[in-house]
Structure formats: structure tokens, C-alpha cells
Amino acid sequence: MRDSISVVGLGKLGLCLATCFAERGFETIGVDINKEVVDSINSGVSPIVEPGLQKLISKLGGTRLRATGSHKEAIDRTDVTFVLVSTPSEPDGSFSNRYVESALKSLAGAFGESGKSNHVFVVSSTVIPGSTDVTFILLLEEHSGRRLNDDFQVCYNPDFVALGRVIHDFSNPDFVLIGESDSSAGQRVASVYQRMCENTPAIVRTSIINAEIIKVSLNAYITMKIGFANTVSQMCEGTAGADVDVITSTLGLDKRISPFYFRGGLSYGGTCFPRDTAAFARFARQCGCNAELIEASAEVNQQHNRHLADFVLNQISSANDKTVSILGLAFKPETPVIVESPAIRLIDELLKNGVDITVYDRFAMDSTREVFGERIRYADSAKDCISSSSVCVITTPADEFKQIDESYISGGPVKIIDCWRILAPARLGQKAEYVPMGKGLKVKGYAGVSV
Ligand SMILES: NC(=O)c1ccc[n+]([C@@H]2O[C@H](COP(=O)([O-])OP(=O)(O)OC[C@H]3O[C@@H](n4cnc5c(N)ncnc54)[C@H](O)[C@@H]3O)[C@@H](O)[C@H]2O)c1
Incomplete structure (x- = not known):
């Protein structure tokens, strides 16, 4: 050879x-x-x-x-x-x-x-x-x-x-x-x-056919796992004392489940998961099989996008004004790809509700500008982005955003919605109100344990 x-x-x-x-x-x-x-x-x-x-x-x-x-x-x-x-x-x-x-x-x-x-x-x-x-x-x-x-x-x-x-x-x-x-x-x-x-x-x-079926099955299976973790996350938000990270990390200790791709967060997006899931459902129907399981997984994903918009709009309703900064635009960190990105869906919904939006993502500014043009503002840094609004949403668990502390908050008070719970609330200072997704209200008298 x-x-x-x-x-x-x-x-x-x-x-x-x-x-x-x-x-x-x-x-x-x-x-x-x-x-x-x-x-x-x-x-x-x-x-x-x-x-x-x-x-x-x-x-x-x-x-x-x-x-x-x-x-x-x-x-x-x-x-x-x-x-x-x-x-x-x-x-x-x-x-x-x-x-x-x-x-x-x-x-x-x-x-x-x-x-x-x-x-x-x-x-x-x-x-x-x-x-x-x-x-x-x-x-x-x-x-x-x-x-x-x-x-x-x-x-x-x-x-x-x-x-x-x-x-x-x-x-x-x-x-x-x-x-x-x-x-x-x-x-x-x-x-x-x-x-x-x-x-x-x-x-x-x-065989070739086995390999083809394995390929479309793998991503379809992962999307079910993601949807399950996000459902647990929503359950926790409505339950005092509940914490999705404690629950999924414990479930993940079971070898039948495993901890990977099993964390409450935002919907899956990008160029593979949504379309591989649709292809799996299509192939199942073509084989004369019931595709409901995987179709439900895709619907859970869409519903989780709607949940994010409702969550953010609810936080805005008690804020000083209708301004939101969004940190993270791509469907995940370190890529410019915004296809089926939850942040892009969120921007769409917030614009419909008359919200004034500023965004930042080190990799995905150009691709986002192509979609929204002058309808939103583009910040030069995470710090500038946070300071421009009374509510900030962190949509990807990017390393850059994990650094955020009180020195980033130079404007007025800000609510920070942390979709992946990547920040240390104790480092945010007095001007920030920390709002994690996936957690219920604190139970009085229980300090919690670290995960
Ligand atoms: N992007 C992902 O995360 C990912 C992950 C796993 C699998 N895949 C699969 O991998 C495949 C490629 O995806 P991608 O994202 O790299 O695509 P892409 O669109 O980024 O790149 C495709 C490239 O192929 C070139 N091309 C098209 N027709 C050609 C031809 N006849 N001869 C030579 N070049 C040609 C295009 O010019 C382009 O540069 C897809 O089937 C996709 O589903 C993608």
C-alpha cells in the first residue's frame, strides 16, 4: 500500500x-x-x-x-x-x-x-x-x-x-x-x-448496512439523553431545594447511564444532532417501525427552547428595563456554527417581545450578524456585553465565560441567568443577582453540599 x-x-x-x-x-x-x-x-x-x-x-x-x-x-x-x-x-x-x-x-x-x-x-x-x-x-x-x-x-x-x-x-x-x-x-x-x-x-x-445504521442511531440516542436531562432540569426549577447537577451526576454513576452528555442545559443544536434525529425517525418509518420515541425527543428539544424564552421573559418582567445581553451565540463553545442554536432561537423570541438585545461570542459574531443585522447590538467583549443590560443570559459553557466575576459588572445591577451553572456566585459581588437554570429555590436552613 x-x-x-x-x-x-x-x-x-x-x-x-x-x-x-x-x-x-x-x-x-x-x-x-x-x-x-x-x-x-x-x-x-x-x-x-x-x-x-x-x-x-x-x-x-x-x-x-x-x-x-x-x-x-x-x-x-x-x-x-x-x-x-x-x-x-x-x-x-x-x-x-x-x-x-x-x-x-x-x-x-x-x-x-x-x-x-x-x-x-x-x-x-x-x-x-x-x-x-x-x-x-x-x-x-x-x-x-x-x-x-x-x-x-x-x-x-x-x-x-x-x-x-x-x-x-x-x-x-x-x-x-x-x-x-x-x-x-x-x-x-x-x-x-x-x-x-x-x-x-x-x-x-x-457490514456496510450495519455501519450506516449505527451512525444515525448513535446521535439519535444521545439526543434522547439530552432531552431527559433537560426534563429533569425543568422539574428541578419548580421544586424547592432541587438541583439538576446533583441528580444527573448521581444517575451518571450508574454504568447503564454514564455521565457523558447528561447534564441539564439548553437544547441541542448544530449541524448533526437535529438532522441525525430526523433522519433516524425517517429511516424508522421507512422500515415500517414506530418512530414516536425519537420524534418525542425532537419535540422535547423544541419545547426546551420555548422554556428558555419563557424563563428569560419572566426574569425581564421584574427587571428595571427590557434590555438583555446574551453571552454565547453558537450552538456550543468554540465554533462559529449557529445552526439550530438555542441562543439564536432565544434572540428571535425576545425580539418579538420588544426586548433590546446585545450579544457576544468570540467565534460567532459574523454568522450572527448575517442573520440579525442591525436589529441587535454586538459587544466587543463579554465585559462590555454584560454591562449593557439589566439581564444577562449565558447560553454556552465557554471557558471564557467561566472567568466572569464582579470585575465584569461595571454598569448597574444585573441579573445573570446561568443556563449551564458555570459561574461561582460568590465571586459576582453585590451588583449581581445570580439566577441558575435547573435549580429550585433554596430550602431555608440547608446550605447544600458541593457536587
Ligand atoms: N459537521 C459535523 O459536526 C459533522 C459530524 C459528523 C458527521 N458529519 C457529516 O460529514 C459530512 C461533511 O460535513 P461537513 O460539515 O464537513 O461539510 P461542509 O459543508 O463543511 O464541507 C463539504 C465540502 O465538500 C466540498 N464538496 C462538495 N462537493 C464536492 C465534490 N464533488 N468534490 C469535492 N469536494 C466537494 C464543498 O466544497 C465543501 O468544502 C456530512 O455528511 C455531515 O453530515 C458532520
Whole structure:
């Protein structure tokens, strides 16, 4: 096997994956149809924001990681190609495979003309189960004139990474999942991961359809967990002495539950959870199964957005004026992505209620400005943002916001609504009224214990 690898689609995931391959010594060819993306990478500038990525692109871009617009180069210079292009959601919850199909057609055409005796095509985009067997393999055969497993192999190898941690998660996965058309292809992809990963993850090799179903099931399961924790959080708010963190951290000690992604907070959002949940429901219906469990989970998530708006409006009603500052705009810390972000939903609701809004998020100011323009104000720092309003809402558990103390409060008195309970109330001084979500009123005479 050649010591080279190619990745088609240099977006939020593909570029990080290609960079990780290059960092671990693979001569890596990255292919993208966007010329600006290609030029940027080759000049050492990352076209996307992701922690750790710019440093690696400065070192590797244009050298060990070379970007190109040519799918033929990927075929000619490497023997394994990962396809990681976007699969946008359709109105019925399914994913469109049009970009994957377009990329595979270009690769298959080049492979057919190449005279090469073998190539492994690895689809990593999230797809509706069945896509690889029913569509992608036939398309590769048709456009290359070659036969599956005689002349080329196919794997489905989805990624379980979170934006804001993509480089870390690619390098240190809990497990690697490989659906394989034959065992030699699976072994080849496994050996790529064994070299790339900094840890030694479990490597699960199975059929392609199993891997496709595992991918959409995993995120759907996590969203149920998030919805459960948020329901407990709402219960606690209405119950004197109750504290969601004590409850979820204790439940998480049970191995059947585990503490991960099990914390009362805000609704899930972003580019994966909402659409993977919808896709799981769509696939369940397609299989003739009852999708109510997962549909309820999506509805609980929407209801939690409405709960946040009601919670904030209730706090404003007793404040001096109708001004709110919002710290955190993206759906999570350290990313500019505001898709399905609870903060963005909150801004929508508050604007409908005539609230004057100032916002701040180190990463997501530009994306938010594109949505709201001049309808809201944009602060230069967390400190400026807090000082501009009588109510402040902290919507993401960003490290930057955890530093907030009394020195941040230079204006009048402010209520601070802490959606993830990240602040130490004792450090906020006299001018702040601390309002955590997920906790009931204090019970007189009980000081509580630390979690
Ligand atoms: N973003 C996430 O957090 C996440 C997590 C897990 C899985 N996924 C899945 O990974 C896939 C990729 O997502 P993303 O967020 O990186 O997408 P993205 O939109 O950020 O990037 C896709 C890239 O592919 C390029 N492209 C499109 N068609 C092409 C073609 N024919 N040839 C070459 N390049 C082409 C585009 O120009 C773009 O740069 C999706 O299926 C998504 O569901 C995403």
C-alpha cells in the first residue's frame, strides 16, 4: 500500500481529517471543488475555524497536505480515498446524496480511465442507511466500468466527532467504525486509523448496512439523553431545594447511564444532532417501525427552547428595563456554527417581545450578524456585553465565560441567568443577582453540599 491517502471534500470535517492524516506522515491529497478553499489551504491558511487546525495547516498546507480541484489526482496518486462532502437534509428528514454521488462519479470516471488494478473508496459522509449498497456501489461500477471487490472495494466509515473538538476527536476516537465490502478493504482502512490515532481505539468492522445504521442511531440516542436531562432540569426549577447537577451526576454513576452528555442545559443544536434525529425517525418509518420515541425527543428539544424564552421573559418582567445581553451565540463553545442554536432561537423570541438585545461570542459574531443585522447590538467583549443590560443570559459553557466575576459588572445591577451553572456566585459581588437554570429555590436552613 502506498504511503499516501486522499480526502474529497475539505469542509469542516474533511479538512480536519486530511490534516490529521498528513500530521501522522501520510502524503495527503485533498480535493475540493471550491477553488478558494484549495488555494487557501495550499498557502497555509485554514478556510475554516476549528481549534488546532490553523497551526497544522500552517505547517502542512501545500506540502504534505496538498489541495487540488482534480479528482483524477486523488485516483492517480493514492490507493484509498475518503469522501467527506456534505449531505444536506431534505424536508422529509432524509439526507440528499447529490454531493456524494457527484464526487463518486468524478472519482469512478478517473479510476475507469486510470488502468489501475485496485482502489478503495471510503464514504464517510452521513447517509440514510442503504445508500451505499443501493446507490453508491452501482454508481461506482457504472462510471468506472469495473466490478466491486474484483477491481475496487467500498467502505462506509462514519465519523463521531464534535465541532470545536474535531482534531482531538479524530486523533482520539472512542471507537472506529468500518463497514466493508470485503475484509481486505476493511483491514486497509483499519490500518490507516491504527497509524493516525494517538490512542488505541476499538475498531469495529462489520457490514456496510450495519455501519450506516449505527451512525444515525448513535446521535439519535444521545439526543434522547439530552432531552431527559433537560426534563429533569425543568422539574428541578419548580421544586424547592432541587438541583439538576446533583441528580444527573448521581444517575451518571450508574454504568447503564454514564455521565457523558447528561447534564441539564439548553437544547441541542448544530449541524448533526437535529438532522441525525430526523433522519433516524425517517429511516424508522421507512422500515415500517414506530418512530414516536425519537420524534418525542425532537419535540422535547423544541419545547426546551420555548422554556428558555419563557424563563428569560419572566426574569425581564421584574427587571428595571427590557434590555438583555446574551453571552454565547453558537450552538456550543468554540465554533462559529449557529445552526439550530438555542441562543439564536432565544434572540428571535425576545425580539418579538420588544426586548433590546446585545450579544457576544468570540467565534460567532459574523454568522450572527448575517442573520440579525442591525436589529441587535454586538459587544466587543463579554465585559462590555454584560454591562449593557439589566439581564444577562449565558447560553454556552465557554471557558471564557467561566472567568466572569464582579470585575465584569461595571454598569448597574444585573441579573445573570446561568443556563449551564458555570459561574461561582460568590465571586459576582453585590451588583449581581445570580439566577441558575435547573435549580429550585433554596430550602431555608440547608446550605447544600458541593457536587
Ligand atoms: N459537521 C459535523 O459536526 C459533522 C459530524 C459528523 C458527521 N458529519 C457529516 O460529514 C459530512 C461533511 O460535513 P461537513 O460539515 O464537513 O461539510 P461542509 O459543508 O463543511 O464541507 C463539504 C465540502 O465538500 C466540498 N464538496 C462538495 N462537493 C464536492 C465534490 N464533488 N468534490 C469535492 N469536494 C466537494 C464543498 O466544497 C465543501 O468544502 C456530512 O455528511 C455531515 O453530515 C458532520
